[in-house]
Amino acid sequence: MPHKNLSRLSLVLLSAAVLGVILFLVTLNSSSAGIAVKTARIHQNSDAFFLTARIHYQLSKEAHSALKNGITLNFTVNVSVIEPRPWLPNKVHLTLPLTYQLKYHTLAKAFQLTDMRQQQYNFSRLEPALHALGILKDISLHASLIQNKKNLQGRIKVALDIEALPLPMRPMAYISPGWHLRSNTYLWPIH
Amino acid sequence: MANTLIKKKNHLITAGLLLSFFISFYLMSHATQASSRFNELFTSLLLVNILATAFLFGLLIKNVLWLRQQFKKKVIGSRITLKVVLLFFAISSIPTAVVFYFSNQLLHQSVDSWLDVHIDEAMQNSLTLSQRSFDNKTRSAMRETRQLAEVLENESDIFLSLTLARLREVSSAAELTAFSKQGRIIASTNVDPGVLIPSTPDDAILLLLRQSGEFIGIEPSDNDNIIIRALVEIKASNPKRYLQAIYPVQEGFSELANTVENAYTAYQEFNFLRQSLKFSFTLTLFLILIFTLLIASWAAFVFARELVEPVRQLVKGTKAVAAGDYENKLPVGPHDELGFLVNSFNEMTSKISATRLTARNAQRDAENQHAYLATILRHLSNGVLGFDLSFRLMTANQGANQILGQDLAPCINLSIEALSLKHPNLEKFCLFINQSFAAKEPEWQHEFTFQIQQQKRTLLLKGAPLFAADDSQSGYILIFDDVTPIIQSQRNAAWSEVAQRLAHEIKNPLTPIQLSAERLQRKLHGQLDAASDQLLKKSTNTIIHQVSAMKSMVDDFSNFAKPAKFSPKRIAIGELIEEISLLYQGQIKRLNTHLDLNLPTIFADPIRLRQVLINLIKNAQEAIIDKDSGCIDISINYLPDKQSIKICIADNGPGVDNSELEHIFEPYVTSKVHGTGLGLAIVKKIIDEHGGTISIEPVQPQGANFTIHLPVLTNKTQQTGGSIL
Numbered sequence: 080m081p082h083k084n085l086s087r088l089s090l091v092l093l094s095a096a097v098l099g100v101i102l103f104l105v106t107l108n109s110s111s112a113g114i115a116v117k118t119a120r121i122h123q124n125s126d127a128f129f130l131t132a133r134i135h136y137q138l139s140k141e142a143h144s145a146l147k148n149g150i151t152l153n154f155t156v157n158v159s160v161i162e163p164r165p166w167l168p169n170k171v172h173l174t175l176p177l178t179y180q181l182k183y184h185t186l187a188k189a190f191q192l193t194d195m196r197q198q199q200y201n202f203s204r205l206e207p208a209l210h211a212l213g214i215l216k217d218i219s220l221h222a223s224l225i226q227n228k229k230n231l232q233g234r235i236k237v238a239l240d241i242e243a244l245p246l247p248m249r250p251m252a253y254i255s256p257g258w259h260l261r262s263n264t265y266l267w268p269i270h
Numbered sequence: 271m272a273n274t275l276i277k278k279k280n281h282l283i284t285a286g287l288l289l290s291f292f293i294s295f296y297l298m299s300h301a302t303q304a305s306s307r308f309n310e311l312f313t314s315l316l317l318v319n320i321l322a323t324a325f326l327f328g329l330l331i332k333n334v335l336w337l338r339q340q341f342k343k344k345v346i347g348s349r350i351t352l353k354v355v356l357l358f359f360a361i362s363s364i365p366t367a368v369v370f371y372f373s374n375q376l377l378h379q380s381v382d383s384w385l386d387v388h389i390d391e392a393m394q395n396s397l398t399l400s401q402r403s404f405d406n407k408t409r410s411a412m413r414e415t416r417q418l419a420e421v422l423e424n425e426s427d428i429f430l431s432l433t434l435a436r437l438r439e440v441s442s443a444a445e446l447t448a449f450s451k452q453g454r455i456i457a458s459t460n461v462d463p464g465v466l467i468p469s470t471p472d473d474a475i476l477l478l479l480r481q482s483g484e485f486i487g488i489e490p491s492d493n494d495n496i497i498i499r500a501l502v503e504i505k506a507s508n509p510k511r512y513l514q515a516i517y518p519v520q521e522g523f524s525e526l527a528n529t530v531e532n533a534y535t536a537y538q539e540f541n542f543l544r545q546s547l548k549f550s551f552t553l554t555l556f557l558i559l560i561f562t563l564l565i566a567s568w569a570a571f572v573f574a575r576e577l578v579e580p581v582r583q584l585v586k587g588t589k590a591v592a593a594g595d596y597e598n599k600l601p602v603g604p605h606d607e608l609g610f611l612v613n614s615f616n617e618m619t620s621k622i623s624a625t626r627l628t629a630r631n632a633q634r635d636a637e638n639q640h641a642y643l644a645t646i647l648r649h650l651s652n653g654v655l656g657f658d659l660s661f662r663l664m665t666a667n668q669g670a671n672q673i674l675g676q677d678l679a680p681c682i683n684l685s686i687e688a689l690s691l692k693h694p695n696l697e698k699f700c701l702f703i704n705q706s707f708a709a710k711e712p713e714w715q716h717e718f719t720f721q722i723q724q725q726k727r728t729l730l731l732k733g734a735p736l737f738a739a740d741d742s743q744s745g746y747i748l749i750f751d752d753v754t755p756i757i758q759s760q761r762n763a764a765w766s767e768v769a770q771r772l773a774h775e776i777k778n779p780l781t782p783i784q785l786s787a788e789r790l791q792r793k794l795h796g797q798l799d800a801a802s803d804q805l806l807k808k809s810t811n812t813i814i815h816q817v818s819a820m821k822s823m824v825d826d827f828s829n830f831a832k833p834a835k836f837s838p839k840r841i842a843i844g845e846l847i848e849e850i851s852l853l854y855q856g857q858i859k860r861l862n863t864h865l866d867l868n869l870p871t872i873f874a875d876p877i878r879l880r881q882v883l884i885n886l887i888k889n890a891q892e893a894i895i896d897k898d899s900g901c902i903d904i905s906i907n908y909l910p911d912k913q914s915i916k917i918c919i920a921d922n923g924p925g926v927d928n929s930e931l932e933h934i935f936e937p938y939v940t941s942k943v944h945g946t947g948l949g950l951a952i953v954k955k956i957i958d959e960h961g962g963t964i965s966i967e968p969v970q971p972q973g974a975n976f977t978i979h980l981p982v983l984t985n986k987t988q989q990t991g992g993s994i995l
Contacts (some may be wrong), residue, residue, distance in 0.1 A: 147302040148542035149535040185538065186400055186531040187488045189495070201489040204474045211472070246312050247540065250553055253313065 112139035114154075114237045114256065116265035117213075121160075121220065121223075121233055128220040130158060130175075134213040134237055134262065138205070141257035142239065143250070146205075147188075150181040153210065153243035159234040160225050160269065169232075172225055179212055231269040238260040288565060291322040295558055319557050326564035333571040346589075346958070347582035351574040358570030361565055370559040380771050385541055393537045393959045400530045404488050407519065408498055413439055415500040415515040417502045421511060422448070423506040430511075432455035443515040444497070445469065451480065451510045469516060471501060479512055488519070496524045529747045560904035580608040587615055651751070653729075656736065658745040661686040661704065670829075673729065673752045674699070675722050695722055698730075706733055707746050717753070726933075728754045758936075762955065765937040769827035769948075777824040780817050787813035826948050830937065836959055840878045843915055843980070847906055858891055864905035870982050872915055876958045885949050886919045886976050893923025893974070913982045914962075920975035925968050934966055 119132035134156070138146065146152055160173035180193040189201045190208035202208035225231055238261035239253045252258035298315040337355065340348035426431055427448075434446045438459045447458040447468040453476050458468040471485070479485045483503040483805035491497045498517040503510070519527070540547075579621065583600045590598040596619045600612050647654050647667035653674065656665030662685050666678035676693050690700035698720050705715050712735060719728045729750045736745040798806060844865045851863050887902065892902025904917045909943050926934060935954040939946055957964045962980040969975045 145542065147537040150542065184402075184490050184531065185397060185534055186527060187490055189487070189489055190488055199490070199492065200472075202472045202474065203478075204472075207474050211389045218911055222880065242310070242313060245543055245546075247543045247550040249313050250316060250550055 092217065112137050112260065114260050114262040116140070116235050116237060116262050117237050119215075119233060119265055119267055121225075121269050126222055126226075128222050128225060129220040130220055131216060132215040134158075134215065134235075136209040136213050136260075138209070139257035139260060141255060142260060143205070145244075146183050146212075149183065149185065150245065150248070151180055151243075152225045153240040154179045155238055155240050156215065157234075157238075158218075158219070158220075159229060161232050161234055162228065162230060172228065172231065173221060175218075175220065177215070177218070181208060181212060189205060213260070222237075225269065233265075233267050233269050235262070235265045291319070291326075291561065292321065294318050295561060297556060298557075304872075305696055316557075317554075319561070323557060323560050323564065326561065328563055330567050333568065334362075337571075344821070347578040350578050350581060351571075354574035355567070355570045358573065359563070359567055362570075363568030365887050366559055366562050366566075370555055374552055374555055377555070378548050381551070382857060383546055385544060389537070390541070392532050396530050397534045400527050403523075404496075404498075404519075404527070407517070408486045408488065408500070411498045411500045411515065411517045412484070412502075414517075414607075415486075415502050415513060416484075418443070418446065418501045418515060419504045419513045422504045422511070422643070425504075427456055427511075431459070435459040439516070442517055443513075443677060444518045445516040447499075447514045448504070449476075449512040451512075456511060467765050468514075469497075470501070471499065471514065475501065479935070482836075484824060485605060490528075491518075493523065494528050495521070496517065496527055577608075578611050583612060583616060585621065587709075591619060591622070595929075596626060605670055653750045655703075655705070655748040655750075655751075656745060657686065657748070659743065661687055661707070661746070663793060664745060670750070673727075673750065684816075703731065703733065703748055706731070707748075718750075726754070727752055761822075761936065762951070764953075767830040769937075770831035773824045773828040773831065776820060778825065780821050782823075784817040786813055787817070824953075830948050830952055830955070836875050836878065838873050838875045838960075839876055841879070842869070843872050843874070843879075844906060844916070846880065847883065847917070848905060850880065850887065851904060854887055854891065857900055858887075858894075858900070860899075860901040862901070862903045864903070866907045866939045869906065869908050869915065872980055872982055873978065874960050875956075879960070882953045882956050882978070885916075885953050889949065890919055890921035890923065890974075891978075893921050893925075897923065909979075910983070912979070913978045915978075915982060916977040917980070920969055920973060922969065923975040925972055925974045926966060931968075935964070 099206065114137070115135045117133040117135055119130070121128050121130050127253070136154075138152075138185050149209060156177040158173075158175040158177060159171055162170040162172060164170055171207075177195045179195065180191075180195075182191050183189075184191050184201070187201065189203055190205055192200045192202065192211055194200075200208075200211055239258065241249055241258060244252055244258075248258075294315055298312065298319055337348065337351060340350065362394055383585060408767075418441055421437060422430070430448050433458050433847075434448060437443075438446045438461065444462075444594070445458070445460040445465070446467055447470075448456040450456055453470070453473075455468060455470070456777070460468065471479070471777045475485050475487070479501045485499070485501040487499050489497050489499055496519040498519065499514065500517065501512055503513045504513050542739050562714075580600075587598060590596075598619070599616050600607065602612060602616075647665070647669070650667060650669050651672075653661060653670030653672075654665065654667045655670055658664050662683055663678065663681050666682065671679075672675050675695060676696065681689050681692060686700050686704050690697040699718065702716075702718055706716060711733075712732065715730070715732045717728060719726060730753045731748060731750045733746060733748050735743050736747050738744040787810040791807060791814075794806055795803065797803075847863060847865065851861060852862055887904070890902045894902065899922070901922050903918070905919045905920075907916045935950050937951040954964055957978055957980070959979055962978055964976060964978050966974055966976050
């Protein structure tokens with residue numbers, strides 16, 4: 080019996096160690112690459128609500144290299160309006176996923192940004208493109224879902240969509256820290 | 271039955287799980303193809319398959335630990351299980367690993383072959399060619415834009431819009447826009463009146479513009495079209511103004527350029543993904559390899575268990591049989607050779623069990639028979655001796671020991687010659703039976719007389735061959751009985767008859783003879799002369815004394831023939847002897863008595879026992895009468911093991927001749943001048959009536975010792991009246 084318990088314990092410890100290493104690698108960010116939500120606010124104009132936010136993007140080496148080699152990067156900005164409740168999960172009043180695409184046009188030698196409305200913007204350099212990507216201005220929200228409600232909070236999470244990468248890249252992307260570009264959850268009170 | 275159902279159910283569940291995993295692996299391999307509809311599920315499938323592999327790995331670890339435990343405990347079948355598992359694993363792993371290696375190599379080579387250097391160059395050249403084609407267009411667009419800017423020199427902002435509209439109409443530009451230094455739109459015109467907001471350059475372009483005064487570039491536009499964006503500084507403008515002209519590229523040209531662009535991008539992407547592609551393929555193959563090996567290992571364990579189970583049962587059954595358990599039935603195995611073996615084993619153990627039971631019963635019967643015979647032999651007063659064909663002693667019962675006066679148990683397996691050597695007093699007996707058996711008579715009967723322990727014994731011997739179960743002769747049997755007491759009784763009876771007749775015939779005339787002699791003496795006293803009177807007196811006295819002696823002798827005869835009634839009662843033998851000893855204390859100089867302190871009471875006739883003791887003491891007294899150093903020793907001891915009283919009366923007189931020893935207790939045997947020869951005969955008769963024995967043995971250097979053994983009655987014998995009554 081003691082041998083059996085010892086074997087089980089060693090197996091559990093080994094599994095925990097492997098999981099720990101994977102988690103460490105996954106959470107490890109290379110250099111200063113990453114996404115950070117700097118500011119965000121929702122303002123009301125008559126009966127309409129608009130989101131304005133400023134997000135800082137900094138591509139990792141892997142993402143930059145992939146972009147320059149013709150890989151399209153997809154970023155998803157998840158905007159939510161939640162109502163925190165004590166002892167209960169937050170109530171989600173509104174969820175708005177905003178998808179952005181960034182790719183490099185070899186012939187034009189330009190970075191092409193496509194927003195959620197399929198509007199295309201061309202940039203000769205990456206920095207302005209990332210800057211433009213990080214500006215959310217006056218994005219309309221469904222007023223009826225958040226009107227006349229109190230104690231609401233806005234929430235923004237931004238992440239590079241690994242599942243939108245070409246299939247062969249996905250396994251490596253999941254285990255490579257350079258591909259784990261995601262922001263912290265940014266919360267702010269609405270009213 | 272229930273176990274079988276559970277096993278089948280478990281196997282079905284496991285088979286279902288494995289099938290699910292197999293389908294998952296198939297979908298994953300299918301998803302790696304670019305055109306697969308499972309493309310989006312690739313990551314989920316990969317995760318599921320990794321979990322499945324981990325599950326199987328856990329299953330393998332569990333089985334390995336189980337096997338290790340079995341091996342450590344030296345459980346039956348663990349070695350075979352290990353061998354089968356290793357064999358299975360080796361058989362499955364080697365070809366699978368080979369297939370994996372070559373498949374992986376082939377995939378890598380195939381991926382590499384898709385990316386040829388020539389194609390790479392061709393793609394690069396085609397892109398360069400496209401860019402060169404655009405160079406001419408951008409140069410002419412730049413030239414045209416400069417010319418337009420020259421027109422706008424010194425133009426005020428108020429008329430700028432109108433001027434731009436006019437210029438756009440005469441130029442090939444689709445849109446003309448005037449910017450301030452800060453990038454603010456001053457005026458704009460577009461060929462499409464619906465476009466209200468002009469396309470603005472980004473900050474980088476504006477920066478370049480401010481630094482160099484000019485910017486030209488191509489840009490992708492909506493609907494996969496390509497546009498040329500040209501920006502130049504408007505000279506002599508105050509404040510500083512910039513002109514942006516956007517020239518559309520012909521649709522056909524744009525389409526061709528886009529085709530080149532897309533192809534180049536796809537090729538570049540593919541080139542970039544080459545390592546990832548190899549990794550994905552290798553990962554998929556590796557997972558399939560691991561999955562296959564784990565399934566093979568698991569199957570090996572299942573197969574080994576199934577295969578070993580009947581063997582394990584057989585080994586357990588064999589051990590049980592070796593331990594003597596024939597009732598253990600093995601569970602019936604599968605309908606194959608192993609199952610047949612198990613069934614045969616069960617059949618064999620059943621038969622052995624039945625045979626064993628029969629043998630055990632037969633053995634028990636034989637043992638019972640043997641015990642029965644042994645009991646009979648033990649309690650048989652007859653002596654029984656068994657010999658094998660070479661005349662070695664095989665059996666001797668208690669009766670034989672008693673009759674022959676020897677313990678023959680240590681002589682078992684001794685030859686008859688060795689027996690006679692070991693016990694010289696049995697030499698004649700051994701010689702006799704040897705000769706009798708050697709005479710080849712099937713059955714014989716003889717009377718044999720020999721002396722043992724200074725006593726003459728007459729035995730009635732009966733010999734017969736012993737036969738085995740197959741009627742073959744296996745030895746000889748000798749049955750004998752001590753007929754000495756019978757002969758003695760017959761003799762005593764004869765003597766009693768003689769004594770009775772003598773007493774009857776002699777006693778009757780003795781009284782008239784005595785009376786006549788006394789009358790003669792009385793009547794003729796004084797009538798004869800002195801000499802005749804003296805003669806008469808002497809003669810009549812002689813007649814009277816002799817008649818008295820004859821009457822006394824006749825009384826002895828009468829007593830011997832018709833003893834007084836036997837009246838036993840509980841007596842203390844020690845006190846009786848002491849009382850009798852006191853009578854002789856004055857007559858015998860040296861009379862020593864030695865009495866055991868723990869003498870039990872005995873059941874005897876005190877008058878007759880007194881007669882015995884007085885007779886023996888008197889005999890001893892007469893034996894030492896002529897000796898100054900005559901001495902009589904009387905001892906009495908209790909023998910608890912024999913439950914008897916031993917009385918010894920020894921003297922140091924002249925003793926008894928050896929020739930007389932064997933006849934000394936017979937009537938009319940005496941060494942005395944005036945003895946009737948009935949004293950010791952009466953003594954023996956009384957002792958016999960008490961169930962005891964009497965013997966005489968010489969004492970060295972001189973004398974005789976009479977030893978009497980009288981039984982001590984137990985409670986049981988007292989209640990039943992005792993064996994002597």
